[in-house]
Each structure stands twice: as structure tokens, then as C-alpha cells.
Amino acid sequence: MNYAFFAYDSFDGFRTGFGSGGSTNIKGLDYRFDISRSSLNGFIDDVNIKTLDISTQLNYRVNDSFKVWGALEYKRDNGSAYWGTPLVAANAPGIVPTNGIVSGLHKSFNLGGDPFAVTIDRRTLTTNYNVLDNINRAEELWLRGGYEWMIAPNLVLRSQSYFYDANREWKNAENYAFDNNNDPKNPNPNFGKVMRDRFYVAHDQRQFGNMTDLTWNTNINGMDNRAVFAVGASRLEFGRPGMAKFPDLDPVSLTNPDRGFFGPLVTRLQTADIDNVYATFENRLKITPTFALIGGIRIEEIDLDRDSREITGESRPNFPFSKTWRPATGRIGYTWEVLPGLTWYSQVATAADVAANNIFLLDATQPLNLTRARTIETGLKQLSFDKRAEWSLSLFEIERKNVYAAAGGRQLNIAGKQISKGVEVAAAVRPLPGWSVFANLAYVEAHYEDYVFTGGSFSGNTPPNVPRLLVNAGTSYRLPTSLPVEVGATVRHVSDRFTSDANDVKMLAYTVADAYAFVDLDRTLLPATWNVDRTRITFRVRNLTDTKYAVWADPFYPDQILLGAPRSFEVSAAFKF
Numbered sequence: 001m002n003y004a005f006f007a008y009d010s011f012d013g014f015r016t017g018f019g020s021g022g023s024t025n026i027k028g029l030d031y032r033f034d035i036s037r038s039s040l041n042g043f044i045d046d047v048n049i050k051t052l053d054i055s056t057q058l059n060y061r062v063n064d065s066f067k068v069w070g071a072l073e074y075k076r077d078n079g080s081a082y083w084g085t086p087l088v089a090a091n092a093p094g095i096v097p098t099n100g101i102v103s104g105l106h107k108s109f110n111l112g113g114d115p116f117a118v119t120i121d122r123r124t125l126t127t128n129y130n131v132l133d134n135i136n137r138a139e140e141l142w143l144r145g146g147y148e149w150m151i152a153p154n155l156v157l158r159s160q161s162y163f164y165d166a167n168r169e170w171k172n173a174e175n176y177a178f179d180n181n182n183d184p185k186n187p188n189p190n191f192g193k194v195m196r197d198r199f200y201v202a203h204d205q206r207q208f209g210n211m212t213d214l215t216w217n218t219n220i221n222g223m224d225n226r227a228v229f230a231v232g233a234s235r236l237e238f239g240r241p242g243m244a245k246f247p248d249l250d251p252v253s254l255t256n257p258d259r260g261f262f263g264p265l266v267t268r269l270q271t272a273d274i275d276n277v278y279a280t281f282e283n284r285l286k287i288t289p290t291f292a293l294i295g296g297i298r299i300e301e302i303d304l305d306r307d308s309r310e311i312t313g314e315s316r317p318n319f320p321f322s323k324t325w326r327p328a329t330g331r332i333g334y335t336w337e338v339l340p341g342l343t344w345y346s347q348v349a350t351a352a353d354v355a356a357n358n359i360f361l362l363d364a365t366q367p368l369n370l371t372r373a374r375t376i377e378t379g380l381k382q383l384s385f386d387k388r389a390e391w392s393l394s395l396f397e398i399e400r401k402n403v404y405a406a407a408g409g410r411q412l413n414i415a416g417k418q419i420s421k422g423v424e425v426a427a428a429v430r431p432l433p434g435w436s437v438f439a440n441l442a443y444v445e446a447h448y449e450d451y452v453f454t455g456g457s458f459s460g461n462t463p464p465n466v467p468r469l470l471v472n473a474g475t476s477y478r479l480p481t482s483l484p485v486e487v488g489a490t491v492r493h494v495s496d497r498f499t500s501d502a503n504d505v506k507m508l509a510y511t512v513a514d515a516y517a518f519v520d521l522d523r524t525l526l527p528a529t530w531n532v533d534r535t536r537i538t539f540r541v542r543n544l545t546d547t548k549y550a551v552w553a554d555p556f557y558p559d560q561i562l563l564g565a566p567r568s569f570e571v572s573a574a575f576k577f
Contacts, residue, residue: 007572013040015572028061042082043565045128049079049136065150071143078137083172084560085124086194087505088254089116089180093192096122101550102561104505109408109558110177110249111195118505123255125548125563129194131262135171140164159212168203171262175199175409177559178254194257195249199410200265202241209234209276224286229279236274240360244268244311268311270360275303290337294347297330302354308364318364325370327352341385346378361412362404369402379424391427396420405451405463405501406555413501416450418463434478442470448501461503464555469495484520489513489544499553499561507561510549516540532577540570 001022007015017036024031033056041048057071087106090097097119105115146160175197182191213230245266252258278300286292307320333347351373362368379394403415422444430436446466451458476488491513499505518538543566551564 001576003574003576005572005574007570009040009570010568011041011043014038015040026060030059030061032057043126043568044082044563045126046080046130047082047128049077049081051075051077066147067149068145068147070145073140073142075140076138080134081130081136081170081172082128082562083130083174084176084554084557084562085120085127086129086176086178086254086560087118088121088124088178090119091117092178092180095119098122098125098548100508100510101548101563102499102505102507106505106559108177108180109500110175110197111179111181111559113181115504116180120550120561120563121254127255127257128259129173129176129196129252129257130259131173131198132259133171133261134173135169138166138168140166154217156215157212158215159210161210162208164205164207166203166205168205170202171200171265173198173259173262175249175557175559177249179251190251192254193251194254195251197249198243198247198262200241200243200262200267204239204241205237207234207236220285226284228282230282231277231279233277234275236272236276238272238274240270240272241267242270242360266311268309270308271306272359273305274354275301277301292335293332294334295330295332297328299326299328301326302370304354304359304368306359306364308360316364321364323368325352325354327370327372342380342382344378344380347375349375349377351375361410366412367402367414371400371402371404373398373400375399388431389427389429392425394424396422396424403448405448405458407453408500408556408558410556413451413453413458415448415458415501416452418446418448420444420446420466422446434480435475436477437473437475439471439473441472444468444470451501458501458503461501462498464498464500465552467495467497467509469493485517486519487515487517489515497553500555500558502558505553505558505561507550507553510547510564512542512547512549512564513544514540514542515544532575534576536574538570538572538574540572541567542570543567 002018002020004018005016015036015038017034019034021032022030034054036051036053038051039048040051053075055071055073057069059067059069061067087102088095098121101120102118104118106118107113107115142162142164144160144162146158149157151157173196177195179188179190179193179195182188209232211230211232213228216227216229218225218227243266247263250260252260278298280296280298282296284292284294302325304323305320306322308316309319310316329350329352331347331349333345335343335345337343352370354370359368375396375398377394377396379392381390381392383390398420400418401416403418404412405415407413422442424440424442426438426440428436428438444466445468446463448458448461448463451461471493472490474488474490476486478484478486491511493509493511495509496506499507516538518536521535521537523533543564546567547564548566549564550561553561
């Protein structure tokens with residue numbers, strides 16, 4: 001079976017792709033190949049990203065009990081980026097406020113001064129403050145291969161080896177702070193302007209390893225039992241050239257910035273090598289046909305070697321250094337089919353991880369501990385007898401200790417705990433033939449505890465970008481017409497979120513709606529010269545009401561937010577042949 005697609009949107013962007021899969025003329029050999037290409041433009045001035053994705057996999061069944069396989073994935077992207085829109089003082093001269101996006105009293109992280117009531121200037125909704133020669137690119141290669149061996153009807157051995165290689169580079173002005181500081185006795189020449197930074201970082205990442213597991217299905221005193229034993233080992237080699245010298249902030253106009261160029265760049269190298277070996281055991285025992293106990297344990301060793309060097313190449317003070325952790329984590333729970341189609345489940349699980357994304361921002365003298373997590377969850381799931389309705393309910397509590405939190409300016413604070421409690425509800429129903437309705441809701445109460453740092457405390461505050469309420473709902477209807485036409489719409493509501501751990505600025509709640517319509521054309525409705533089994537033509541409208549909202553905030557850059565995309569249109573065609 002083959003497929004192809006093409007899509008074009010109102011930002012003059014396009015997506016296209018081709019895929020093929022099936023059996024070959026060689027007995028036992030199956031294949032899958034996919035390739036996609038895109039050139040997508042943003043709603044912000046001069047923003048574009050070009051992507052190329054290629055993946056392929058071969059499966060060869062040597063005999064009924066042994067299969068080998070190999071896979072390759074390659075990804076490349078390159079573009080011009082948008083890093084944010086500055087928060088401005090609502091009462092500053094000439095500002096044209098935009099209501100409904102942000103609120104709060106903000107003291108600039110970069111510039112200090114007095115707190116000011118924030119807004120987004122309506123004239124900057126599409127303004128790009130990045131330098132003209134910005135670089136945002138990545139290239140990734142992932143190779144995998146392995147085998148599956150059915151040693152006996154109830155005993156299966158699987159093994160997978162992998163190699164991952166990635167090179168990434170970012171060279172931008174990423175931090176934009178509105179200068180609201182002015183003294184009539186000593187006028188500030190940058191008053192009302194946007195102060196920009198410069199930031200460069202690159203990644204040279206390689207990871208390789210193996211995962212092997214043995215699944216054993218057996219019977220213990222009349223009870224079905226499934227046990228999985230697994231071992232694995234990996235090595236991560238991470239090189240991170242970064243800026244050694246940061247220039248002073250430079251001023252540009254709020255509404256018509258002279259974007260200029262990056263300027264001189266001096267780098268130094270940081271490295272981190274992480275070796276990981278682990279062994280796990282998972283077991284599911286069906287005490288009765290409707291009640292099962294589930295448990296597991298993971299024992300591992302994590303070794304970190306880290307170095308940070310001066311411009312001249314020698315190691316900086318307190319580098320290099322090494323650290324080793326040996327965490328043991330696990331989970332235990334149950335599933336119980338209370339009634340046919342109605343399942344009740346619960347589990348308690350623990351986890352431990354290295355703050356890998358933030359390792360390079362930690363000084364050698366800052367504590368480097370594993371972030372440990374404990375999750376408690378219970379819930380119900382039900383599927384109706386006629387399979388036309390289903391629903392689920394989940395209650396959870398997540399506690400994370402030793403949390404590395406962004407403090408702004410590419411620095412880190414360490415929070416003692418982050419606790420999240422919440423409920424998730426989801427339901428879907430087909431009330432009539434051709435008509436489907438779905439909805440899901442998540443309510444979360446998240447806060448920090450024991451979050452004290454030099455100069456203050458964020459204990460009790462909410463982590464950034466976490467909404468208390470998130471709701472999705474949608475419906476679709478296939479019209480009873482001669483042509484198979486379907487129409488549908490979805491709506492998404494996100495409540496207020498904070499931009500940083502300081503909780504001084506809120507990104508206000510928003511609701512956006514999308515709509516679509518498509519028609520399916522089979523071979524009988526297509527020209528005889530088309531060797532196509534089915535064609536689907538789709539028209540989409542995103543952000544139907546053209547809502548203006550803040551979609552996200554980078555807590556490392558607390559003087560700005562990222563805007564959500566305005567209304568856009570897309571038409572696409574997909575073919576199966």
C-alpha cells in the first residue's frame with residue numbers, strides 16, 4: 001500500500017510526503033518507507049522552518065520463530081526563528097495595549113527597576129526582534145536493529161541495539177526586555193526600547209546502547225502469569241560549545257527594530273558523558289480472570305563525567321568531575337474488571353532521572369542530585385456493550401524532589417519539591433450513525449514546596465506554563481450524501497498560566513476552535529487515468545475566531561511570551577494507491 005499527500009496553508013507554507021509499505025518478492029521480507037518535506041512560514045515576520053524526514057524499516061522473518069529487523073530515521077530542519085514578544089508597560093508613552101493576553105505587575109529580570117503593569121503592544125503582534133543572520137538548525141540520525149526469537153510458545157527473547165547522532169546549532173538574539181526605566185533628571189536614552197541579548201549554543205550528541213528483554217508466559221497454581229526480565233546499557237556523549245563572552249544588551253525600536261547581525265562570537269566547550277546500565281523485572285499475575293496484580297523493579301547505575309573549559313582549552317576551576325548514582329525504583333498496582341467492560345486500576349510508581357537538559361547550566365559547586373519522583377494514580381475505564389460509548393476517570397498525585405527550575409538568564413534554582421494533584425476525565429460517544437462526540441478535561445493543582453534561594457522563596461508558587469484547567473471537546477458528522485463528506489470541529493480551553501516561578505505575570509485563559517471538512521473520492525469517482533484507490537480532499541480552519549493569546553513562556557526569558565498563531569486556512573489532498 002502506498003500513500004502520498006500535499007498541503008498548502010494561508011501562510012504560504014506547504015507539506016508533502018510519500019509512504020509505502022508491504023511485502024517484497026523475497027519470502028518473509030517486509031518493508032516500510034516514508035519521506036516528508038515541508039516549508040512552513042510563521043505569522044511572525046521572517047519566520048520559516050524547512051524540514052526533511054526520512055524513515056525506513058526492513059523486517060525479515062527467517063522462520064516461524066525468528067525475526068530480524070533494521071530501521072533508519074533521518075531528520076533535518078533549518079529555519080529562521082521567533083523567540084518571543086516583549087512584555088511592555090501598559091502606561092508607557094505611545095503603547096497600544098492588547099487586552100486578554102497577559103496581566104500582572106512585572107519587574108524586568110534583565111533591567112530591574114520598578115514593577116509595571118504589563119500588556120502586549122498591538123503593533124508588535126507580528127514583530128521579529130531576532131538578528132538577521134540567526135541560525136536554528138538540527139540534523140539527526142537514528143539507527144536501530146534487532147531480533148525477536150520465540151524460544152518456546154511461552155518464551156520470547158527480544159533485543160535491540162541502537163545508535164543516535166545529532167548536531168544542532170542556535171545563534172540568535174533570544175532575550176527581549178522592554179526598558180521602562182526613566183528618570184526626568186537623568187533621561188535614559190533607551191527608554192521605551194527593547195534591549196536584546198546574544199546567545200549561541202551547539203550540540204554534538206552521540207548515544208548508543210542495547211536493550212534486551214525476555215518475556216515468559218506461564219501458569220502458577222491455575223493463575224496466568226506474565227514476567228518480563230530486561231537488561232540494558234547505554235552511553236551518551238554530549239559536547240556543547242557555548243558562548244564564553246556575552247556582550248552588553250543592545251537597544252532596538254519596539255515597533256520597527258533594526259534587527260542587525262549577531263556580531264563577534266567567542267566559544268568554549270562543555271562536555272558530559274553519561275553511562276547507564278540497568279536491570280528490570282516486571283510481573284503481572286492474574287489472581288482471578290478479572291483481577292490482576294502488577295509490579296516491577298528497576299535497578300541501575302548512572303555515571304556522569306563532566307568538563308567545562310576555558311577559551312584556551314584548559315578546564316575551569318572545579319572541573320572536570322565525576323559522579324555516580326545507583327537508584328532503585330519500581331511500581332506496584334492492580335487492574336480489576338469490576339463489571340464486563342468496566343475496569344478499575346491503581347498504581348504507585350517511583351522514578352529517578354538526571355537533570356540532563358540542565359546539567360550545563362549548573363555550576364560545579366551547585367548540588368547535582370537525581371530528581372526523584374513518586375506517582376500515585378487510580379482510575380476507572382469503561383467501554384459500553386455495543387462499543388458506541390467509552391469513558392475514563394483518573395485521579396493522580398505526582399511528587400518530584402530536587403527539581404531544577406529556571407531562574408531566568410539561563411540560570412537554575414533548586415526547588416525542594418514540586419507537587420501536582422489532579423483529575424482527568426474523558427468520554428466519547430457515537431449517538432447516531434455517522435455522528436461522534438468526544439470531550440476530555442484535566443484539572444491540576446501544582447505548587448512548589450521548600451523552594452528557598454538567596455534573596456527569596458517561591459514556596460507555594462505554581463510552576464510556569466501549568467494551567468489549572470484544560471478542556472478539549474469535538475464532534476464530527478458524516479453527511480448522508482452520495483459523496484462521503486464529513487465535517488467536524490474541535491474546541492480547546494486553557495486556563496490562566498504563569499510565565500515564571502515568580503508568579504508575577506499571568507498568561508490569560510484562552511479558548512480556540514478549529515473546523516474541518518473533507519470528502520473521500522474512490523476509484524469510481526476519479527478519472528480512469530488515475531491509478532488511485534482513494535483520494536481525500538480536506539479543508540481546515542485553525543483558530544476560527546482569530547483569538548489573540550499567549551501560548552507559552554520560556555521561564556529562562558521572563559521578560560517575554562510567545563504568542564499563539566492567528567486564524568489560518570489549509571487545504572490538503574491525500575492519496576492511497
